[in-house]
Amino acid sequence: MSQIDKVLARIDADLDNALARLFDLIKIRSISTDPAYKADCRQAAEWLARELTSIGIEASVRDTAGHPMVVGHRKSGKPGPHVLFYGHYDVQPVDPLNLWETDPFEPRLVTRADGSKMIVARGSADDKGQLMTFVEAARAYIAETGDLPVDVTVLFEGEEESGSPSLHPFLNANKDELTCDLALVCDTSMWDKDTPAISIMLRGMVGDEIIVRAANRDLHSGSYGGSAQNPNHIVAGIIAGLHDETGRITLPGFYDGVQDLPESLAKMWAELGFSVEDYLGEIGLKYPRGEKGRLPLEHIWTRPTAEVNGMWGGYQGPGSKTVIPAEAHAKFTFRLVGEQDPEKIRASFRAYVQSRIPADCTVEFLAKDGSPALSLDPTMPAVAKGQAALEAEWGKPAALIGMGGSIPIVGDFKRMLGMDSLLIGFGLEDDRIHSPNEKYELRSFHKGIRSWARVLAELAKG
C-alpha cells in the first residue's frame, strides 16, 4: 500500500470523527457582520488554533482591529513548494430565520431517498465545511506519515463575509511570514456534482452609487409636471443608456483590455455540456440576456457586465402619490474581466453620468471599492498537479473554469504578496450559501478531504 493510499484509508476510517469536529465548529455562531457575535467569532478562531496545534500545525490567534486571524505553520524544510492554505471561519447572517427548517447552528446530517447525505447548517459549505477538508487532510497526513509532504502555512480569516477590513493591514504587517510559493484557497465550487474544477478566471468588480438631485423639494406632479426636471427620468435614462440594443455596454473605453475567449478554452467549455436552459430554467427564466453572439458561459465568466443592484426615487407606498421627487438613486456594479482597469471604468462611468445631468441638476457619487479581474496561467505547473490530483480522486478530468463572482483575497495575495492561488473547492451550485437551509454534501466533505491529501502529495513531487 503506497503512502497516499494509507493516508486515504485513514481519512475514510476517521470520517465520523471528522464530521463531529466540523459540527463543533459549525455550532459556534461566528457571524462577522453583526457585532453581537464578536465573542463567538473569537471563540471560532480559538477553536481552530487549538485544533491546528493539536494535529501538529503550530497555530495562534492573532488580533486585528476587527475579528482575529488564525495563523499556523508546519515547516519541516521540505524541498517542494511552500504552500499557504486560506479559508474563512466567519459566516453570513441567518435572516430570514423563519425560512430555516431547523436551527441554523444545530448542524444535522440529512439522508435523501437515494441514500446521499448532506450537512445542513449555516457555514456548512461557506466556508467551515470547505476549510475543514484541508485541516482533516493535514491531520490524516501527519498522523499516518509523521509529517506533511510540503511545508504549510495556514491563514484563517474571520471577516470574509463583512468586507475583510482587517485583511490589508494584516497582510502588510506580516508579509514575510505569509508569503509562500503558492496559495491554496478552498471557497469555490465544483463544475457539477461529479466533475471537480479549478477556477482560473475571476471577474473583478467596480461599484458606484449615484444620487441625482433636481428641485430643492418634492413637487406636485400636477403643478410642475412637464416643466420641472424629474430625477426618476434622469436616472432611468442613465440606466437605459448603459447598454445598446445588442447588449453591449456603451461607456467609452469600457472594453479596453477585454479579450476574446482563447480557442482552447472555448473548446474545453463547449465540452462541459453547459445547458443554458437548465441554468436559467432553475431561476424561472429562459433566454440569456447578455451581449448577442457570445456563449452563455462567456456571459457569466469572461464578459464584463453592468448591473443596477438597486434604484429608487419618489413614492413607493400603496396607492398613488402625484409627486416629482427631489432626488433619485441608483447603485451600479460592473464586473470586470481581462485587463479592464477599475478606476478608468469608474472615470468613464462618471463622465457618462455627468453628461446626462441637466444643467440645473446635480449628481453625487458614492464610490465603492474596485478590484481588477484575475486569471491564472493555465500552463502553470501547479494547475497540472491540481488537475492530476483531482482526476485521481473523482475519476474525471478537472474542468478549468471561470467564476462570475469575485474573491478579493486572491487579488490581494497576487498584488500584495506576489503569490498565485490555486482555487479548488467542493461546493455545488445548489448549496444555498448565504440563504436559508445552507447545506454541504457529505460526499463533498469526504472526497474534499481526500482531494487535498492527493493535492499535497502531487505538489511534493516537485
Next chain:
Amino acid sequence: MSQIDKVLARIDADLDNALARLFDLIKIRSISTDPAYKADCRQAAEWLARELTSIGIEASVRDTAGHPMVVGHRKSGKPGPHVLFYGHYDVQPVDPLNLWETDPFEPRLVTRADGSKMIVARGSADDKGQLMTFVEAARAYIAETGDLPVDVTVLFEGEEESGSPSLHPFLNANKDELTCDLALVCDTSMWDKDTPAISIMLRGMVGDEIIVRAANRDLHSGSYGGSAQNPNHIVAGIIAGLHDETGRITLPGFYDGVQDLPESLAKMWAELGFSVEDYLGEIGLKYPRGEKGRLPLEHIWTRPTAEVNGMWGGYQGPGSKTVIPAEAHAKFTFRLVGEQDPEKIRASFRAYVQSRIPADCTVEFLAKDGSPALSLDPTMPAVAKGQAALEAEWGKPAALIGMGGSIPIVGDFKRMLGMDSLLIGFGLEDDRIHSPNEKYELRSFHKGIRSWARVLAELAKG
C-alpha cells in the same frame, strides 16, 4: 352697514376661533391612501358633520365602500341658484418624515420677519384649510343673518388623494340629492399672492403602476450578471423610452385630441407676466424641461405630460449588495388636456410597456383611475359673479387660468350630474402641497372666508 359688511366684520372678529377649529381638523391624521389611518379618516368625517350641523347645515356621515362622505344641506327655498360646495378632508402621506421641521399633524402658526403668518401642517392648504374657508363663511352668514343667501348642499370627500374609488357609486346612488345648479370647489390656487383666480381649464389624469418580474428570486449579480434579465434595467428602459429628445411623449396616439392654445388665451396669459425664472427659481431649478417650442404656461396648463412618481427595485440600504432583484416597480401618471381619452392612453401605454417586456419576464399593471381634461365656458354668468366677488375682496381683477393638476370631481359633476363647477381657491404656488412642511397663508384663510361670503352674496343677486 350693509348685510355683507356685517358678515365680513363677524368673520374678522371670529378669526382666532376659526383658526382654532381648523387646527382641530388638521390634527386628525386622515391619510386616505394608507389603510392604517382608516379610523382617522372616519374621525375627520364625523368632526365635519358635527361642525356643519352645529352651524345650521344639517349634515351626516355617509358610509361608502371606502372612507365615508359627509353630506349636509341648508335649504330655505331661496330663489337664487342652489349651490353644492365640495372639498376633501383627506390628506397626502407625510413621507419623507425626516424633512418635516415639526410634526406634520401638529399645526403651528409661523410669523415671518415681515409680519405675515402661515399655518404649517399636512393638509393646511390641501384641502382642510381651503374647505374650512367655506364652512367659516357659512357660519358667519348664518350667525349674522339667520340664514344663507342661497340654498346650499355640502359634499366633503375622504378619498381625493387616493383616486376617489367610492365617488362614482356615491354620486350615482345620490344623484337627486346632490344635483344642484352649480358646484363651488375650493381646491385650487390664486394666480399670485395678490391676484385671485378662477380656474377654467383643468388637466385630466390617468395613472398606472407596473411590476416587472424576471427570475423567481433575487439573484447574485456575480453569478447571474450579464446573463439573467434585470428588472431594474427593463423598468428604466420603459421610463427612458417614454419621451423623445424634443420632450414629446412617444406613445402612439398620445397627442390625439390635443389642441394648440387659442390666440385669445395666449394673449391673456402673456399679460399675466409669468416668469419661468421665478417659477423654477423658487424650487431651485432654472430651465424648463417640457416639449421644446412651447410657452412655459403651456407646459403647466395645456400640454399633456408623463411623469414617474415612484420607481424602485433591488437594494436600497447603505453600502452595496450585489443583487439582481426578482422584480422592479414604477408608478406613472399622465396629465391630459383637450379631448385626450384616458382609457385610450392607458391602452397605448400598456401596449408600449408590453412590447418592452422580454419573452421570459412578465408585467403586472395596477390601474389607477383616469379622468379627461375639463374646461369651463368663460362667458357663463357664474364666472362673472365670481370675478366680481373676488375683485371686491382682493382689489384686483380675477385671472381666468389653467391648472396643471387634476380635480377629477369636476369632471364627474359635469358628466354624472350635468353640473358646472366654479373653481375658486386661495392656495399659493409655494404652499408645498404633497411635500414636507406644507403651509397655508393665514391671509389666504382669512380673505378666503371673506371671499366665499362675497361669492354667496353675489350669487344670490340672481
